[in-house]
Amino acid sequence: MSPILDVKNLYKNYGATAVLHDINVSIEEGDFLVLVGPSGCGKSTLLNCIAGLEPISGGDLFIGGQNMTNVSPKDRDIAMVFQSYALYPTMTVAKNITFGMKVRGVDPATQEAKLKHVAAQLQIEQLLHRKPGQLSGGQRQRVAMGRALVRDPKLFLFDEPLSNLDAKLRVEMRTEIKALHQKLGASMVYVTHDQIEAMTLATKIVVMKGGVIQQIGSPAEIYNRPANLFVADFMGSPAMNLIPAKARRNGNGTKIEIARKDGEPIVLTDTRNTDLPEDVIMGVRPEDIADPARLTSEHAQIAECLIEIVEPAGADTYAVMQLGGKHVTARLHAETSAKAGAQQSLAFDLGKVSYFEPETGQRLN
Structure with a gap:
């Protein structure tokens, strides 16, 4: 069975500047892959390459066994949750969640059924009539997740979705995302600079520095057997002595x-x-x-x-x-x-x- 995501020898350059170097990573269906590293390490760029928002300079990218290297983002069967939520301010929560389905011509009955199901999963049924400006940061993030969930895609992509939340709400939302993954068994790729998020959420972690993968492994492998001094120092709080x-x-x-x-x-x-x-x-x-x-x-x-x-x-x-x-x-x-x-x-x-x-x-x- 093909991996749900398979990145092979991927390079990304901006002009003469190389930002991703020979990236090789794959995940099986149902995996929760976390890309982690300091600011500027290339993790968000890699996520954008997977999404098709950035063209790659070399290598190949497969989703669900299909070569998606040059395929448009809308045809990759992915759903993305952004750090900035990216909600339509003039639409209600319900319309924000169903907008993508409406554009794709999904029939109203199916839209309504999916909306109810996802709203129940995320416990936002009471918010469906509100607009984004009337919601807290955590509620907006749930709506952004709901918009992705109704797509039922092959792959969910999360770009630092919790970084705008306060510390207490980050912990609560982290727990919700973990529970959601366990309930859905969905395949997810998640970007963060927070190594605690990486350790608690992931089934597989990719640690990056300077556009180069430093180590790939389970949270236990990364923590107990760091491949080098950078990983040893970066992963863990307090850090490894x-x-x-x-x-x-x-x-x-x-x-x-x-x-x-x-x-x-x-x-x-x-x-x-x-x-x-x-x-x-x-x-x-x-x-x-x-x-x-x-x-x-x-x-x-x-x-x-x-x-x-x-x-x-x-x-x-x-x-x-x-x-x-x-x-x-x-x-x-x-x-x-x-x-x-x-x-x-x-x-x-x-x-x-x-x-x-x-x-x-x-x-x-």
């Missing part, structure tokens, strides 16, 4: 030496990775540096660390220290005894550690 260290082979394991601001280096023994170069960047998530009683992994190793800053955060407390010349964050429990300016025993889970080559930034293990 990236600590310069020395790796020295020792018997059946490797001694990992990490410089401390206040004395002799910390020495940890990694029995899983025995073929590391001497200079490495050790990547460890904040939750994998924890109170010894909380971290029960068989690969846990305890070290004394000087805590510089303690940040209570409700269910957790974050402790910041200097290791390898970098600020390193540990995620401790709310009742931790850690105090700023004091030494604290912390457990490092060597079973979860990533190693990167300092010069290239590529993953080693």
